[in-house]
Amino acid sequence: MNQRIFSIGLALLLGAGYSLTAYSQAKPETLVKQRQSAMVLQGKYFGPMAGMAQGKVPFNATVIARNAVYLEALSHMAWDGFNPSTSGEKTRALPEIYSDAAKFKAAQDSFQANAAKLVAASKGGDEAAIKAAIGAIGKDCSSCHDNFRQK
Amino acid sequence: MNQRIFSIGLALLLGAGYSLTAYSQAKPETLVKQRQSAMVLQGKYFGPMAGMAQGKVPFNATVIARNAVYLEALSHMAWDGFNPSTSGEKTRALPEIYSDAAKFKAAQDSFQANAAKLVAASKGGDEAAIKAAIGAIGKDCSSCHDNFRQK
Numbered sequence: 001m002n003q004r005i006f007s008i009g010l011a012l013l014l015g016a017g018y019s020l021t022a023y024s025q026a027k028p029e030t031l032v033k034q035r036q037s038a039m040v041l042q043g044k045y046f047g048p049m050a051g052m053a054q055g056k057v058p059f060n061a062t063v064i065a066r067n068a069v070y071l072e073a074l075s076h077m078a079w080d081g082f083n084p085s086t087s088g089e090k091t092r093a094l095p096e097i098y099s100d101a102a103k104f105k106a107a108q109d110s111f112q113a114n115a116a117k118l119v120a121a122s123k124g125g126d127e128a129a130i131k132a133a134i135g136a137i138g139k140d141c142s143s144c145h146d147n148f149r150q151k
Numbered sequence: 152m153n154q155r156i157f158s159i160g161l162a163l164l165l166g167a168g169y170s171l172t173a174y175s176q177a178k179p180e181t182l183v184k185q186r187q188s189a190m191v192l193q194g195k196y197f198g199p200m201a202g203m204a205q206g207k208v209p210f211n212a213t214v215i216a217r218n219a220v221y222l223e224a225l226s227h228m229a230w231d232g233f234n235p236s237t238s239g240e241k242t243r244a245l246p247e248i249y250s251d252a253a254k255f256k257a258a259q260d261s262f263q264a265n266a267a268k269l270v271a272a273s274k275g276g277d278e279a280a281i282k283a284a285i286g287a288i289g290k291d292c293s294s295c296h297d298n299f300r301q302k
Contacts, residue, residue, distance in 0.1 A: 034195045037188035041228060044185045073224035077192060 028086040035081025036091075038074055045070045046137065049118075053134040064130060065122040071137075072115040079108050092150040104148060111140040179237040186232025187242075189225055196221045197288065200269075204285040215281060216273040222288075223266040230259050243301040255299060262291040 026034070045067040051057030052064065082097050082104070097104050118133040177185070196218040202208030203215065233248050233255070248255050269284040 033191055037191040037195075040184055040188040041192070044188075044228075070224055070228060073221055077195075077221060 028083070028089050031081040031083055031086050032089045032091055035078040038078035038081070042071060042074050042078075042141075045074065046134075046141070049134045050138055053131040053138070059127060061122070061125060061127075061130070064118075064134075068115070068118045068122040072112075072119050075108075075112045075115040094148050094150055097148050104144075107140065107144040107147065111137065111144065114140055179234070179240050182232040182234055182237050183240045183242055186229040189229035189232070193222060193225050193229075193292075196225065197285075197292070200285045201289055204282040204289070210278060212273070212276060212278075212281070215269075215285075219266070219269045219273040223263075223270050226259075226263045226266040245299050245301055248299050255295075258291065258295040258298070262288065262295065265291055 048057055049064055049067050049071075052059045082093065084098050086093070087095070087098070114133065114136045118130070118137060121129045121133040124130075199208055200215055200218055200222075203210045233244065235249050237244070238246070238249070265284065265287040269281070269288060272280045272284040275281075
């Protein structure tokens with residue numbers, strides 16, 4: 001590989017706020033930006049599915065099958081950004097995220113499991129099952145925001 | 152499903168800037184936020200892999216296997232945000248994105264194909280092949296930023 005490829009990689013690495021010796025120690029503001037990005041994209045792909053489950057948007061099994069796979073991947077991307085080092089950043093994250101870490105982890109696990117169930121349901125083609133799986137994820141969103149996000 | 156689940160779904164839907172009748176018509180500022188979120192997360196997961204390919208971060212096949220899958224999913228998430236309706240937003244996107252749409256699409260296709268190749272390579276466990284696949288993606292990043300992003 002040539003030096004130019006290495007350079008862009010290095011630029012991205014540094015741009016992402018990672019140190020070179022310990023990539024997991026991103027700056028607090030970088031962690032916040034990354035976890036908020038994951039939330040934005042969860043909204044992008046879950047929003048239309050929630051609308052379909054409610055009958056507000058025409059049901060489209062192809063879109064759901066695609067969005068479900070994306071959402072399942074995204075369901076893993078936010079949580080390592082909730083590091084105590086970010087407590088001083090201006091966000092809506094509540095301190096319960098760190099003081100009740102087990103409950104926060106259980107909320108993540110539930111969302112991830114339900115996202116995987118939606119992927120499976122979306123392959124089955126049963127509209128009622130798909131809508132129920134979407135509803136379960138909506139409940140996860142609601143519950144986690146109620147418990148861990150400032151009103 | 153109960154009304155509360157519907158409510159959170161609806162709130163997310165509206166929060167994401169989608170109209171209820173045409174979810175693809177998100178507001179320009181929403182499209183920008185979503186596409187930038189995809190770029191932030193591409194950096195999150197590609198950055199450490201670029202560091203590993205350069206020998207700046209210890210090679211970790213487990214992290215690469217995970218990041219490659221996430222990056223492949225993310226490689227599909229930014230492009231529908233580059234809609235001409237966003238031309239008035241303050242971003243670094245160059246007009247060539249729309250005036251040379253075929254070239255922009257080819258750049259997306261290359262990145263997506265190389266991300267899929269990295270997923271395959273990461274399952275094979277051949278360190279040199281993995282590093283070469285990471286390098287190919289770095290080249291895609293560099294080339295697309297050179298052609299379509301303001302310096």
